Amino acid sequence: MTTGQHLGTVDMLLNMGPQHPSTHGVFRMILTVDGEQIQDAEAVIGYLHRGTEKLCERENYRQIVTLFDRIDYIANFNSELSFVMAAEKLMGLEIPERAQLIRVILCELNRISSHMLFYGAFGTDVGVFGTPFMYGFRERENIQQLFEAVSGARMMHSYFRVGGVAQDVPEDFVPRTRDLVETLKRGIDQCDKLLTYNEIMLERTRGVGTITKEEAIDYGLSGPTLRGSGIPEDIRATEPYLVYDRFDFEIPIGQNGDCWDRFWVRMEEMRQSIHIIEQALNMVQDGPIQTPVAKFGFVKPPVGDVYVRTESPRGDFGVYLVSDGKDRPYRVKVRTPSFCNLMALRRMLEGAYIADAVMILGSVDIVLGEVDR
Amino acid sequence: MPDPEMEALLKELYAPFDAEFGYAVDEVSVLIPRERIAEACSLAKADERLGFDYLRCLAVVEYPDHFQVSYMLYSTGKGHKAMLKAVAPKDDPAFPSVTCVWKGADWHEREGAELFGVTFSGHPDPKHLLLFDEFEGVYPMRKDYPFEEVVEWTDEMSAPWEQGYEK
Numbered sequence: 001m002t003t004g005q006h007l008g009t010v011d012m013l014l015n016m017g018p019q020h021p022s023t024h025g026v027f028r029m030i031l032t033v034d035g036e037q038i039q040d041a042e043a044v045i046g047y048l049h050r051g052t053e054k055l056c057e058r059e060n061y062r063q064i065v066t067l068f069d070r071i072d073y074i075a076n077f078n079s080e081l082s083f084v085m086a087a088e089k090l091m092g093l094e095i096p097e098r099a100q101l102i103r104v105i106l107c108e109l110n111r112i113s114s115h116m117l118f119y120g121a122f123g124t125d126v127g128v129f130g131t132p133f134m135y136g137f138r139e140r141e142n143i144q145q146l147f148e149a150v151s152g153a154r155m156m157h158s159y160f161r162v163g164g165v166a167q168d169v170p171e172d173f174v175p176r177t178r179d180l181v182e183t184l185k186r187g188i189d190q191c192d193k194l195l196t197y198n199e200i201m202l203e204r205t206r207g208v209g210t211i212t213k214e215e216a217i218d219y220g221l222s223g224p225t226l227r228g229s230g231i232p233e234d235i236r237a238t239e240p241y242l243v244y245d246r247f248d249f250e251i252p253i254g255q256n257g258d259c260w261d262r263f264w265v266r267m268e269e270m271r272q273s274i275h276i277i278e279q280a281l282n283m284v285q286d287g288p289i290q291t292p293v294a295k296f297g298f299v300k301p302p303v304g305d306v307y308v309r310t311e312s313p314r315g316d317f318g319v320y321l322v323s324d325g326k327d328r329p330y331r332v333k334v335r336t337p338s339f340c341n342l343m344a345l346r347r348m349l350e351g352a353y354i355a356d357a358v359m360i361l362g363s364v365d366i367v368l369g370e371v372d373r
Numbered sequence: 374m375p376d377p378e379m380e381a382l383l384k385e386l387y388a389p390f391d392a393e394f395g396y397a398v399d400e401v402s403v404l405i406p407r408e409r410i411a412e413a414c415s416l417a418k419a420d421e422r423l424g425f426d427y428l429r430c431l432a433v434v435e436y437p438d439h440f441q442v443s444y445m446l447y448s449t450g451k452g453h454k455a456m457l458k459a460v461a462p463k464d465d466p467a468f469p470s471v472t473c474v475w476k477g478a479d480w481h482e483r484e485g486a487e488l489f490g491v492t493f494s495g496h497p498d499p500k501h502l503l504l505f506d507e508f509e510g511v512y513p514m515r516k517d518y519p520f521e522e523v524v525e526w527t528d529e530m531s532a533p534w535e536q537g538y539e540k
Contacts, residue, residue, distance in 0.1 A: 029535060045502065045503065046501075046502060046503035046504060046505070049504070051513060053488075054513065054514055054520075055516075057519055088399060089398055193530040196398055215476075217426050218425050218475060218476045218477065219429060219476050220428050220429070220475065220476075220478075221476025221477075231449060235447055237453050239452070239454075272519075281469045304398065305395065305397050305402075305434075306397055306398045306400075307397060307400065307429070307430060307442070307443075307445050307456065309429065309430075311440075316429065318429060318430050318445070319431055320432045320443065320445070322434055329436045330434075331432075331435070333430065333432035333433075333434075335429065335430035335481075339480065340477060340480070342480075343476070343477060343479055343480050355455075372503060373503075
Protein backbone atom coordinates (compact mmCIF):
# COMPACT_ATOMS: atom_id res chain seq x y z
CA MET A 1 0.00 0.00 0.00
CA THR A 2 1.35 3.37 -0.86
CA THR A 3 0.47 6.30 1.29
CA GLY A 4 0.32 9.94 0.49
CA GLN A 5 -0.48 9.59 -3.19
CA HIS A 6 -3.79 11.29 -2.69
CA LEU A 7 -2.16 14.13 -0.76
CA GLY A 8 -1.21 17.22 -2.74
CA THR A 9 2.33 18.45 -2.33
CA VAL A 10 3.19 22.08 -1.86
CA ASP A 11 6.17 23.67 -3.57
CA MET A 12 8.62 25.27 -1.20
CA LEU A 13 10.88 28.24 -1.76
CA LEU A 14 14.46 27.67 -0.75
CA ASN A 15 17.00 30.44 -0.61
CA MET A 16 20.60 29.61 -1.39
CA GLY A 17 22.94 32.45 -0.74
CA PRO A 18 24.00 35.20 -1.02
CA GLN A 19 26.26 34.11 1.84
CA HIS A 20 26.76 30.52 0.85
CA PRO A 21 30.21 29.00 0.92
CA SER A 22 29.82 27.06 -2.29
CA THR A 23 28.18 29.60 -4.54
CA HIS A 24 31.59 30.89 -5.65
CA GLY A 25 30.94 34.42 -4.48
CA VAL A 26 27.98 36.52 -3.51
CA PHE A 27 25.27 34.94 -5.57
CA ARG A 28 21.74 33.98 -4.61
CA MET A 29 19.52 31.29 -6.03
CA ILE A 30 15.85 31.13 -5.19
CA LEU A 31 14.89 27.52 -5.71
CA THR A 32 11.32 26.28 -5.93
CA VAL A 33 11.54 22.72 -4.70
CA ASP A 34 9.14 19.85 -4.67
CA GLY A 35 10.67 17.58 -2.06
CA GLU A 36 14.26 17.20 -3.20
CA GLN A 37 13.59 18.09 -6.82
CA ILE A 38 14.07 21.58 -8.19
CA GLN A 39 11.09 22.89 -10.13
CA ASP A 40 12.34 26.37 -10.84
CA ALA A 41 15.41 28.39 -10.06
CA GLU A 42 15.82 32.12 -10.13
CA ALA A 43 19.26 33.66 -10.12
CA VAL A 44 19.66 36.90 -8.18
CA ILE A 45 22.81 38.77 -9.10
CA GLY A 46 24.16 42.26 -8.63
CA TYR A 47 25.70 41.98 -5.18
CA LEU A 48 29.09 42.81 -6.65
CA HIS A 49 27.96 45.50 -9.09
CA ARG A 50 30.56 48.25 -9.08
CA GLY A 51 29.48 50.19 -12.13
CA THR A 52 32.64 49.46 -14.10
CA GLU A 53 31.01 50.55 -17.35
CA LYS A 54 30.16 53.92 -15.88
CA LEU A 55 33.64 54.32 -14.41
CA CYS A 56 35.11 53.65 -17.85
CA GLU A 57 33.47 56.83 -19.12
CA ARG A 58 35.44 58.85 -16.59
CA GLU A 59 38.93 57.36 -16.92
CA ASN A 60 41.32 57.48 -19.85
CA TYR A 61 42.33 54.45 -21.86
CA ARG A 62 45.40 53.63 -19.84
CA GLN A 63 43.55 53.83 -16.52
CA ILE A 64 40.72 51.62 -17.76
CA VAL A 65 43.08 48.67 -18.07
CA THR A 66 43.18 48.56 -14.27
CA LEU A 67 39.38 48.47 -14.14
CA PHE A 68 39.29 45.53 -16.51
CA ASP A 69 41.66 43.61 -14.24
CA ARG A 70 38.94 43.74 -11.66
CA ILE A 71 36.15 42.52 -13.91
CA ASP A 72 37.42 38.96 -14.22
CA TYR A 73 39.75 38.71 -11.28
CA ILE A 74 40.64 35.08 -11.98
CA ALA A 75 41.75 35.66 -15.57
CA ASN A 76 43.07 39.22 -15.45
CA PHE A 77 45.17 39.05 -18.59
CA ASN A 78 42.27 37.77 -20.67
CA SER A 79 39.94 40.55 -19.64
CA GLU A 80 42.60 43.22 -20.16
CA LEU A 81 43.16 41.81 -23.62
CA SER A 82 39.59 42.36 -24.81
CA PHE A 83 39.65 46.02 -23.90
CA VAL A 84 43.03 46.88 -25.37
CA MET A 85 42.14 45.01 -28.54
CA ALA A 86 38.91 46.96 -28.90
CA ALA A 87 40.78 50.26 -28.69
CA GLU A 88 43.47 49.00 -31.07
CA LYS A 89 40.92 47.85 -33.62
CA LEU A 90 39.17 51.20 -33.56
CA MET A 91 42.49 53.00 -34.03
CA GLY A 92 43.73 50.52 -36.62
CA LEU A 93 46.94 49.85 -34.71
CA GLU A 94 49.34 47.09 -35.68
CA ILE A 95 51.01 45.49 -32.68
CA PRO A 96 54.65 44.29 -32.80
CA GLU A 97 54.94 40.54 -33.08
CA ARG A 98 56.87 40.14 -29.85
CA ALA A 99 54.09 41.87 -27.93
CA GLN A 100 51.49 39.64 -29.57
CA LEU A 101 53.38 36.49 -28.63
CA ILE A 102 53.87 37.67 -25.06
CA ARG A 103 50.14 38.33 -24.88
CA VAL A 104 49.34 34.88 -26.23
CA ILE A 105 51.67 33.14 -23.78
CA LEU A 106 50.38 35.06 -20.78
CA CYS A 107 46.73 34.60 -21.76
CA GLU A 108 47.14 30.87 -22.25
CA LEU A 109 48.96 30.55 -18.93
CA ASN A 110 46.14 32.51 -17.36
CA ARG A 111 43.67 30.10 -18.91
CA ILE A 112 45.46 27.19 -17.27
CA SER A 113 45.56 28.93 -13.90
CA SER A 114 41.87 29.77 -14.18
CA HIS A 115 40.95 26.19 -15.10
CA MET A 116 43.07 24.97 -12.19
CA LEU A 117 40.99 27.07 -9.85
CA PHE A 118 37.89 25.61 -11.46
CA TYR A 119 39.33 22.14 -10.99
CA GLY A 120 39.86 22.69 -7.29
CA ALA A 121 36.49 24.31 -6.71
CA PHE A 122 34.62 21.74 -8.78
CA GLY A 123 36.30 18.91 -6.89
CA THR A 124 35.01 20.43 -3.68
CA ASP A 125 31.54 20.88 -5.18
CA VAL A 126 31.45 17.23 -6.17
CA GLY A 127 32.47 16.20 -2.68
CA VAL A 128 36.22 15.58 -2.69
CA PHE A 129 37.26 17.93 0.01
CA GLY A 130 40.78 19.30 -0.04
CA THR A 131 42.91 17.22 -2.39
CA PRO A 132 41.86 18.71 -5.75
CA PHE A 133 42.08 22.18 -4.27
CA MET A 134 45.64 21.56 -3.14
CA TYR A 135 46.61 20.04 -6.48
CA GLY A 136 45.04 22.91 -8.40
CA PHE A 137 46.56 25.59 -6.26
CA ARG A 138 50.00 24.02 -6.39
CA GLU A 139 50.00 24.52 -10.18
CA ARG A 140 48.42 27.96 -9.91
CA GLU A 141 51.14 29.10 -7.56
CA ASN A 142 53.86 28.36 -10.12
CA ILE A 143 51.99 30.33 -12.78
CA GLN A 144 51.29 33.16 -10.38
CA GLN A 145 55.00 33.48 -9.59
CA LEU A 146 55.79 33.84 -13.28
CA PHE A 147 53.10 36.51 -13.59
CA GLU A 148 54.65 38.34 -10.67
CA ALA A 149 58.05 38.26 -12.34
CA VAL A 150 56.56 39.62 -15.58
CA SER A 151 54.17 42.28 -14.34
CA GLY A 152 55.11 42.88 -10.72
CA ALA A 153 51.78 41.74 -9.36
CA ARG A 154 50.26 38.35 -8.61
CA MET A 155 46.79 39.56 -9.54
CA MET A 156 45.57 42.84 -11.08
CA HIS A 157 48.57 42.97 -13.39
CA SER A 158 47.71 46.06 -15.47
CA TYR A 159 50.30 44.82 -17.92
CA PHE A 160 48.70 45.17 -21.33
CA ARG A 161 48.56 48.60 -22.94
CA VAL A 162 46.76 49.91 -25.97
CA GLY A 163 49.49 49.25 -28.52
CA GLY A 164 51.53 46.60 -26.76
CA VAL A 165 52.56 45.60 -23.28
CA ALA A 166 53.82 47.81 -20.46
CA GLN A 167 57.43 46.62 -20.30
CA ASP A 168 59.55 43.83 -21.66
CA VAL A 169 59.50 40.44 -20.00
CA PRO A 170 62.44 39.39 -17.77
CA GLU A 171 65.52 38.03 -19.56
CA ASP A 172 64.94 34.49 -18.37
CA PHE A 173 61.28 34.50 -19.40
CA VAL A 174 61.53 31.94 -22.20
CA PRO A 175 63.63 29.30 -20.38
CA ARG A 176 61.63 29.82 -17.22
CA THR A 177 58.34 29.36 -19.05
CA ARG A 178 59.70 26.19 -20.68
CA ASP A 179 60.46 24.79 -17.21
CA LEU A 180 57.02 25.85 -16.03
CA VAL A 181 55.38 24.12 -18.97
CA GLU A 182 57.12 20.85 -18.08
CA THR A 183 55.92 21.15 -14.48
CA LEU A 184 52.41 21.97 -15.62
CA LYS A 185 52.25 18.95 -17.91
CA ARG A 186 52.97 16.65 -14.98
CA GLY A 187 50.53 18.58 -12.82
CA ILE A 188 47.69 18.39 -15.35
CA ASP A 189 48.21 14.64 -15.80
CA GLN A 190 48.12 14.17 -12.05
CA CYS A 191 44.94 16.21 -11.68
CA ASP A 192 43.39 14.30 -14.56
CA LYS A 193 44.19 10.93 -13.00
CA LEU A 194 42.83 11.98 -9.64
CA LEU A 195 39.36 13.07 -10.72
CA THR A 196 38.31 12.75 -14.35
CA TYR A 197 37.47 9.05 -14.58
CA ASN A 198 36.88 8.52 -10.89
CA GLU A 199 33.85 6.30 -10.35
CA ILE A 200 32.14 8.63 -7.87
CA MET A 201 32.83 11.62 -10.08
CA LEU A 202 31.29 9.88 -13.10
CA GLU A 203 28.24 8.78 -11.12
CA ARG A 204 27.62 12.26 -9.81
CA THR A 205 28.23 14.31 -12.92
CA ARG A 206 27.15 12.28 -15.95
CA GLY A 207 23.72 13.22 -17.23
CA VAL A 208 23.30 15.98 -14.66
CA GLY A 209 22.65 19.59 -15.62
CA THR A 210 22.33 18.73 -19.29
CA ILE A 211 21.85 21.42 -21.89
CA THR A 212 21.29 20.61 -25.54
CA LYS A 213 23.05 22.14 -28.54
CA GLU A 214 20.05 24.18 -29.62
CA GLU A 215 19.42 25.55 -26.15
CA ALA A 216 23.08 26.38 -25.69
CA ILE A 217 23.08 28.50 -28.85
CA ASP A 218 19.73 30.08 -28.04
CA TYR A 219 20.91 31.18 -24.60
CA GLY A 220 24.13 32.57 -26.07
CA LEU A 221 26.39 30.34 -24.01
CA SER A 222 30.08 30.40 -24.76
CA GLY A 223 33.38 28.86 -23.84
CA PRO A 224 33.61 25.39 -22.29
CA THR A 225 29.91 25.56 -21.37
CA LEU A 226 29.02 25.82 -25.06
CA ARG A 227 31.65 23.35 -26.23
CA GLY A 228 30.54 20.86 -23.60
CA SER A 229 27.27 20.65 -25.53
CA GLY A 230 29.15 19.62 -28.64
CA ILE A 231 29.48 22.85 -30.60
CA PRO A 232 33.02 23.49 -31.88
CA GLU A 233 32.96 27.26 -31.35
CA ASP A 234 36.21 28.72 -30.15
CA ILE A 235 36.93 32.31 -31.07
CA ARG A 236 40.64 31.55 -31.23
CA ALA A 237 39.86 29.28 -34.17
CA THR A 238 36.72 30.73 -35.77
CA GLU A 239 37.73 34.40 -35.63
CA PRO A 240 41.47 34.31 -34.96
CA TYR A 241 42.89 37.35 -33.21
CA LEU A 242 46.49 38.14 -32.24
CA VAL A 243 48.60 35.39 -33.84
CA TYR A 244 46.29 32.47 -33.08
CA ASP A 245 45.97 31.64 -36.78
CA ARG A 246 49.59 30.43 -36.76
CA PHE A 247 49.13 27.81 -34.08
CA ASP A 248 48.06 24.25 -34.42
CA PHE A 249 45.59 23.26 -31.74
CA GLU A 250 42.38 21.33 -31.33
CA ILE A 251 39.00 22.32 -29.95
CA PRO A 252 37.83 19.68 -27.48
CA ILE A 253 34.06 19.24 -27.51
CA GLY A 254 31.74 17.26 -25.28
CA GLN A 255 29.03 14.81 -26.28
CA ASN A 256 26.06 15.26 -23.98
CA GLY A 257 26.35 18.77 -22.54
CA ASP A 258 26.34 17.54 -18.95
CA CYS A 259 28.53 18.55 -16.02
CA TRP A 260 31.16 15.93 -16.78
CA ASP A 261 31.51 17.13 -20.35
CA ARG A 262 32.08 20.68 -19.23
CA PHE A 263 34.69 19.44 -16.77
CA TRP A 264 36.42 17.27 -19.34
CA VAL A 265 36.51 20.07 -21.93
CA ARG A 266 38.40 22.24 -19.46
CA MET A 267 40.89 19.50 -18.67
CA GLU A 268 41.60 19.01 -22.38
CA GLU A 269 41.78 22.75 -22.96
CA MET A 270 44.63 22.99 -20.50
CA ARG A 271 46.59 20.48 -22.60
CA GLN A 272 45.83 22.47 -25.76
CA SER A 273 46.97 25.67 -24.03
CA ILE A 274 50.25 23.97 -23.16
CA HIS A 275 50.58 23.02 -26.82
CA ILE A 276 49.98 26.63 -27.90
CA ILE A 277 52.47 27.99 -25.37
CA GLU A 278 55.16 25.59 -26.59
CA GLN A 279 54.66 26.74 -30.18
CA ALA A 280 54.61 30.39 -29.17
CA LEU A 281 57.83 30.06 -27.15
CA ASN A 282 59.59 28.83 -30.29
CA MET A 283 58.44 31.91 -32.20
CA VAL A 284 59.46 34.60 -29.70
CA GLN A 285 62.11 36.87 -31.20
CA ASP A 286 63.71 40.04 -29.94
CA GLY A 287 62.01 43.21 -31.04
CA PRO A 288 59.87 46.12 -29.95
CA ILE A 289 57.13 45.40 -27.42
CA GLN A 290 54.90 48.38 -28.07
CA THR A 291 53.98 50.97 -30.64
CA PRO A 292 54.85 54.57 -29.70
CA VAL A 293 51.23 55.24 -28.78
CA ALA A 294 51.50 52.86 -25.85
CA LYS A 295 54.68 54.47 -24.64
CA PHE A 296 53.41 58.01 -24.49
CA GLY A 297 49.79 57.22 -23.80
CA PHE A 298 48.18 59.43 -26.46
CA VAL A 299 45.26 57.13 -27.05
CA LYS A 300 42.46 58.89 -28.90
CA PRO A 301 40.49 56.53 -31.10
CA PRO A 302 38.52 58.13 -33.93
CA VAL A 303 34.76 58.57 -33.74
CA GLY A 304 33.03 55.25 -34.19
CA ASP A 305 32.07 52.03 -32.54
CA VAL A 306 33.55 48.57 -32.52
CA TYR A 307 32.76 45.20 -31.03
CA VAL A 308 35.65 42.88 -30.21
CA ARG A 309 35.48 39.52 -28.56
CA THR A 310 38.14 37.15 -27.34
CA GLU A 311 38.12 33.70 -25.86
CA SER A 312 38.57 34.03 -22.12
CA PRO A 313 38.72 30.90 -19.92
CA ARG A 314 35.00 31.21 -19.29
CA GLY A 315 34.06 32.00 -22.87
CA ASP A 316 33.32 34.87 -25.15
CA PHE A 317 34.56 38.10 -23.51
CA GLY A 318 33.26 40.96 -25.63
CA VAL A 319 33.78 44.70 -25.44
CA TYR A 320 31.57 47.17 -27.30
CA LEU A 321 33.45 50.45 -27.41
CA VAL A 322 31.94 53.73 -28.61
CA SER A 323 34.33 56.61 -29.02
CA ASP A 324 33.57 60.26 -29.63
CA GLY A 325 37.17 61.08 -30.50
CA LYS A 326 38.21 62.15 -27.01
CA ASP A 327 40.79 60.61 -24.74
CA ARG A 328 38.18 58.68 -22.78
CA PRO A 329 35.50 56.36 -24.16
CA TYR A 330 31.95 57.53 -24.71
CA ARG A 331 30.48 54.19 -23.79
CA VAL A 332 31.88 50.79 -22.93
CA LYS A 333 29.65 47.74 -22.77
CA VAL A 334 31.27 44.61 -21.45
CA ARG A 335 29.70 41.35 -22.51
CA THR A 336 31.05 38.92 -20.00
CA PRO A 337 30.86 35.16 -20.50
CA SER A 338 29.65 34.21 -17.01
CA PHE A 339 26.80 36.71 -17.25
CA CYS A 340 25.44 34.97 -20.32
CA ASN A 341 26.26 31.46 -19.14
CA LEU A 342 24.38 32.07 -15.92
CA MET A 343 21.20 32.76 -17.87
CA ALA A 344 21.01 29.08 -18.72
CA LEU A 345 21.33 28.02 -15.08
CA ARG A 346 17.55 27.98 -14.70
CA ARG A 347 17.29 25.49 -17.54
CA MET A 348 20.14 23.35 -16.20
CA LEU A 349 18.66 23.16 -12.70
CA GLU A 350 15.17 22.20 -13.85
CA GLY A 351 14.41 18.72 -12.57
CA ALA A 352 17.76 18.36 -10.82
CA TYR A 353 18.13 17.59 -7.13
CA ILE A 354 19.12 20.07 -4.45
CA ALA A 355 22.26 18.08 -3.77
CA ASP A 356 23.37 18.69 -7.36
CA ALA A 357 22.51 22.39 -7.49
CA VAL A 358 25.87 23.55 -6.19
CA MET A 359 27.72 21.20 -8.50
CA ILE A 360 25.79 22.36 -11.58
CA LEU A 361 26.56 25.95 -10.67
CA GLY A 362 30.19 24.99 -10.21
CA SER A 363 30.33 23.36 -13.64
CA VAL A 364 29.46 26.67 -15.30
CA ASP A 365 32.53 28.19 -13.62
CA ILE A 366 31.22 31.65 -12.87
CA VAL A 367 33.21 34.57 -11.53
CA LEU A 368 30.83 36.94 -9.83
CA GLY A 369 33.08 39.90 -10.47
CA GLU A 370 32.40 39.61 -14.17
CA VAL A 371 28.74 38.67 -13.81
CA ASP A 372 27.99 41.87 -11.93
CA ARG A 373 30.75 44.14 -13.27
CA MET B 374 38.12 46.03 -44.31
CA PRO B 375 34.62 46.16 -45.81
CA ASP B 376 32.61 42.98 -46.15
CA PRO B 377 30.82 43.36 -49.54
CA GLU B 378 29.21 39.89 -49.54
CA MET B 379 27.51 40.37 -46.21
CA GLU B 380 26.53 43.90 -47.17
CA ALA B 381 24.85 42.68 -50.38
CA LEU B 382 23.01 39.91 -48.52
CA LEU B 383 21.75 42.28 -45.85
CA LYS B 384 20.74 44.90 -48.43
CA GLU B 385 18.67 42.30 -50.20
CA LEU B 386 17.08 41.05 -46.99
CA TYR B 387 16.28 44.49 -45.59
CA ALA B 388 15.21 46.11 -48.86
CA PRO B 389 11.61 46.66 -47.64
CA PHE B 390 12.76 47.97 -44.25
CA ASP B 391 13.89 51.52 -45.01
CA ALA B 392 17.26 50.64 -43.49
CA GLU B 393 20.53 52.58 -43.42
CA PHE B 394 23.82 50.79 -43.91
CA GLY B 395 27.15 51.53 -42.31
CA TYR B 396 30.22 49.94 -40.82
CA ALA B 397 31.51 49.36 -37.31
CA VAL B 398 35.15 49.07 -38.44
CA ASP B 399 34.85 45.74 -40.34
CA GLU B 400 31.34 44.71 -39.40
CA VAL B 401 28.29 45.71 -41.42
CA SER B 402 25.86 47.66 -39.26
CA VAL B 403 22.26 48.19 -40.29
CA LEU B 404 20.06 50.85 -38.79
CA ILE B 405 16.49 49.58 -38.71
CA PRO B 406 13.37 51.58 -37.73
CA ARG B 407 12.75 50.59 -34.14
CA GLU B 408 9.15 49.36 -34.57
CA ARG B 409 10.44 46.66 -36.92
CA ILE B 410 13.63 45.65 -35.11
CA ALA B 411 12.18 42.44 -33.61
CA GLU B 412 10.85 41.47 -37.01
CA ALA B 413 14.23 42.22 -38.57
CA CYS B 414 15.97 40.06 -35.96
CA SER B 415 13.72 37.05 -36.49
CA LEU B 416 14.13 37.45 -40.23
CA ALA B 417 17.92 37.41 -39.85
CA LYS B 418 17.68 34.28 -37.73
CA ALA B 419 15.31 32.48 -40.09
CA ASP B 420 17.14 33.34 -43.32
CA GLU B 421 19.03 30.31 -44.58
CA ARG B 422 22.00 32.14 -46.05
CA LEU B 423 22.56 34.26 -42.94
CA GLY B 424 21.44 31.97 -40.12
CA PHE B 425 22.08 34.41 -37.30
CA ASP B 426 21.21 32.02 -34.49
CA TYR B 427 23.47 33.49 -31.82
CA LEU B 428 23.20 36.86 -30.10
CA ARG B 429 26.70 37.92 -29.13
CA CYS B 430 25.74 41.06 -27.31
CA LEU B 431 23.03 43.65 -26.89
CA ALA B 432 24.15 47.11 -25.87
CA VAL B 433 22.24 50.29 -25.06
CA VAL B 434 24.03 53.58 -25.76
CA GLU B 435 22.86 57.02 -24.79
CA TYR B 436 23.63 59.74 -27.33
CA PRO B 437 22.92 63.43 -26.70
CA ASP B 438 19.62 63.33 -28.59
CA HIS B 439 18.61 59.67 -28.74
CA PHE B 440 19.01 56.18 -27.35
CA GLN B 441 20.46 53.45 -29.49
CA VAL B 442 20.36 49.68 -29.06
CA SER B 443 22.96 47.61 -30.91
CA TYR B 444 22.41 43.93 -31.57
CA MET B 445 25.55 41.97 -32.39
CA LEU B 446 24.56 38.88 -34.33
CA TYR B 447 26.57 35.80 -35.15
CA SER B 448 25.90 32.50 -36.87
CA THR B 449 27.51 29.50 -35.23
CA GLY B 450 27.56 27.32 -38.32
CA LYS B 451 28.80 29.85 -40.88
CA GLY B 452 30.79 32.32 -38.83
CA HIS B 453 28.91 35.33 -40.23
CA LYS B 454 28.66 38.44 -38.15
CA ALA B 455 26.72 41.68 -38.41
CA MET B 456 25.32 44.41 -36.25
CA LEU B 457 21.75 45.71 -36.19
CA LYS B 458 20.89 49.04 -34.64
CA ALA B 459 17.73 50.85 -33.66
CA VAL B 460 17.27 54.34 -32.28
CA ALA B 461 14.55 55.93 -30.17
CA PRO B 462 14.05 59.56 -29.12
CA LYS B 463 14.82 60.65 -25.57
CA ASP B 464 11.20 61.28 -24.60
CA ASP B 465 9.95 57.87 -25.74
CA PRO B 466 12.74 55.32 -25.24
CA ALA B 467 10.83 52.14 -26.07
CA PHE B 468 12.03 49.19 -28.14
CA PRO B 469 10.40 45.86 -28.92
CA SER B 470 11.94 43.00 -26.98
CA VAL B 471 13.87 40.33 -28.90
CA THR B 472 13.70 37.68 -26.16
CA CYS B 473 11.28 35.76 -28.38
CA VAL B 474 14.02 35.50 -31.02
CA TRP B 475 16.97 34.64 -28.76
CA LYS B 476 16.53 33.67 -25.11
CA GLY B 477 19.99 35.08 -24.53
CA ALA B 478 18.65 38.63 -24.89
CA ASP B 479 16.82 38.33 -21.57
CA TRP B 480 19.37 39.66 -19.08
CA HIS B 481 20.94 42.09 -21.52
CA GLU B 482 17.58 43.79 -21.93
CA ARG B 483 16.87 43.81 -18.21
CA GLU B 484 20.27 45.35 -17.60
CA GLY B 485 19.80 47.99 -20.29
CA ALA B 486 16.34 48.83 -19.03
CA GLU B 487 17.38 49.44 -15.43
CA LEU B 488 20.63 51.25 -16.16
CA PHE B 489 19.35 53.53 -18.93
CA GLY B 490 15.61 53.70 -18.35
CA VAL B 491 14.67 52.42 -21.78
CA THR B 492 11.82 49.94 -21.99
CA PHE B 493 11.75 46.69 -23.91
CA SER B 494 8.10 46.07 -24.58
CA GLY B 495 7.12 42.43 -24.50
CA HIS B 496 9.92 41.35 -22.16
CA PRO B 497 8.60 38.40 -20.11
CA ASP B 498 10.16 39.41 -16.79
CA PRO B 499 11.03 43.13 -16.65
CA LYS B 500 12.50 43.26 -13.16
CA HIS B 501 15.65 44.76 -11.73
CA LEU B 502 18.73 42.69 -12.39
CA LEU B 503 21.86 44.30 -11.00
CA LEU B 504 20.46 47.16 -8.97
CA PHE B 505 18.39 46.84 -5.83
CA ASP B 506 14.64 47.47 -5.89
CA GLU B 507 14.81 50.95 -4.35
CA PHE B 508 16.64 52.18 -7.44
CA GLU B 509 13.35 53.21 -8.98
CA GLY B 510 13.27 56.07 -11.46
CA VAL B 511 17.02 56.70 -11.27
CA TYR B 512 19.20 55.49 -14.12
CA PRO B 513 22.88 55.35 -13.20
CA MET B 514 24.32 54.86 -16.68
CA ARG B 515 22.76 58.02 -18.08
CA LYS B 516 25.14 60.85 -18.77
CA ASP B 517 23.33 63.19 -16.38
CA TYR B 518 23.76 60.83 -13.44
CA PRO B 519 26.64 62.26 -11.41
CA PHE B 520 29.72 60.38 -10.32
CA GLU B 521 29.87 60.15 -6.57
CA GLU B 522 32.01 62.89 -5.10
CA VAL B 523 34.70 62.03 -2.56
CA VAL B 524 33.33 63.30 0.74
CA GLU B 525 35.19 63.80 3.99
CA TRP B 526 33.74 61.58 6.73
CA THR B 527 32.14 63.58 9.50
CA ASP B 528 30.80 62.53 12.85
CA GLU B 529 27.19 63.18 11.81
CA MET B 530 27.44 60.45 9.20
CA SER B 531 28.09 57.80 11.85
CA ALA B 532 25.26 55.84 13.37
CA PRO B 533 23.81 57.55 16.47
CA TRP B 534 25.38 55.09 18.88
CA GLU B 535 28.83 55.63 17.34
CA GLN B 536 28.79 59.41 17.41
CA GLY B 537 31.15 61.17 19.75
CA TYR B 538 33.88 58.49 19.81
CA GLU B 539 37.55 59.19 19.10
CA LYS B 540 37.42 62.91 19.23
